[in-house]
Amino acid sequence: MSLFFSIVGRDLRLSLRHGADTLAALLFFVITAALFPLAIGPAPETLARLAPGIIWVCALLAALLPLDRLFGADFDDGTLDQLLLAGLPSALVALAKALSHWLVTGVPLLLVAAPVGLMLNIDPDTLPVLLLGLLPGTALLSLFGSLGAALVLGARRGGVLLPLLVLPLAAPVLIFGVAAADATAISQDPTAPLLFLAALFAGALPLCPLAAGAGLRSAAE
Amino acid sequence: MALEIDRIVAVRGERVVFGPLSHCVAQGGAALLVGPNGSGKSTLLRILAGLGRIEAGAVRWMGEDTLADRAAHGARVAYVGHLDAVKPALTARENLGAGAEAGLAAMALDHLADEPVRFFSAGQKRRLALARLVCREAAIWLLDEPTLGLDTASVARFGDMLARHRAAGGVVLAATHLPLPLPDAMELRLG
Helix, strand or coil: CHHHHHHHHHHHHHHHHCHHHHHHHHHHHHHHHHHHHHHHCCCHHHHHHHHHHHHHHHHHHHHHCCHHHHHHHHHHHCHHHHHHCCCCCHHHHHHHHHHHHHHHHHHHHHHHHHHHHHHCCCCCCHHHHHHHHHHHHHHHHHHHHHHHHHHCCCCCCHHHHHHHHHHHHHHHHHHHHHHHHHHHHCCCCCHHHHHHHHHHHHHHHHHHHHHHHHHHHHHHC | CCEEEEEEEEEECCEEEEEEEEEEECCCCEEEEECCCCCCHHHHHHHHHCCCCCCEEEEEECCEECCCCHHHHHHHEEEECCCCCCCCCCEHHHHHCCCHHHHHHHCCCHHHCCCEHHHCCHHHHHHHHHHHHHHHCCCEEEEECCCCCCCHHHHHHHHHHHHHHHHCCCEEEEECCCCCCCCCCEEEECC
16 A cells, blocks of 8 residues: 555656646646636636536546656656566556546646636536536546556557547446536536546446556556 | 466567466475567566456466456565566655565665655666665565666665575575576576
8 A cells, every 4th residue: 555655746746847738737737727717708607518528528638648757757767667566556556546546637727616606607606516517527538548558558659549539438428427416506416427427437447457557567668 | 286387378469578487486486487579578467466358268276266356365475576566656665564664674774764755766767776676575575687786785674685585495486687696596497
């Protein structure tokens, strides 16, 4: 257990040292979301209607940005070998990496989503449901993302392949996340889509690290 | 025999790199892998670490198949590859993690402990990578060209490290083209 958290702690420390890289995903999220009012016009009703979808899509894309380096940096400098020899099953190494991705990218996105939502004139009743959906949603993106990043590790042009692998996996997350927020906007009960998100999370939590761990092993071979 | 290599065959792509290869190393023993470039020295070390794939045969530690539980085997192994596996943004102490003090002392890096590694020279980074061996408290040391870029004083310190490790019953396997401070090491010729 202490080994697991030492991997997470080390990654968090590295993210703090490389502050600019860490902030990049967050700024990307804010800027892409800010482009929508420019593109579709500043009409408050239109923006309020589209706000949950805009936030979800932007969060999805922003979460992809740091994935390339999630294992790539460790693979390039030999740290991945040391991680695999740390005495942890490779699935737990992958889970530790997914957790650090979520803490470094997912949680900040969650925090910034509220002000960005207000900027897009989101309905005040919809905002809490949107954030509630983003909580498992961002964690799912980290899990799927770590899976994709482990699979393309060592492949030529892996960075291009990665979104092609991860985005289809993330489609159900997007659908249920936006469905929950939209249900609230038309005064319906958002419980069902939120439960679907939770179920996806419950399935991905054990399965994604197992697959990612196998990907790490084969990349090291 | 502590470490037993039993008729292993390594294949890369369609080509047999080496094998079948058998060798034994007793506790406190050392083996020096020698052979021309491309003869599979690094491949063998990665296989022994449980990182590489073998087509046939088995590697056993104390009679136990090392591939049966790769995580447990990983904890027994300290591996120094071609890459130093150090993070430039972290200090020397942070790079080593648990047990850093012993490692820093063994490689005489105490005075640089809180210096970020991006200010280190190539040789100092190598010393840091070797210092990790001491921190790991692992029984099997697998070294791939460990002394590349080291000064003579550091090679001597590294020799002390190796001697202490072997006196404590540890096993050393090293691939190298440079003379290593490993007295009475058996030679394992590849290629």
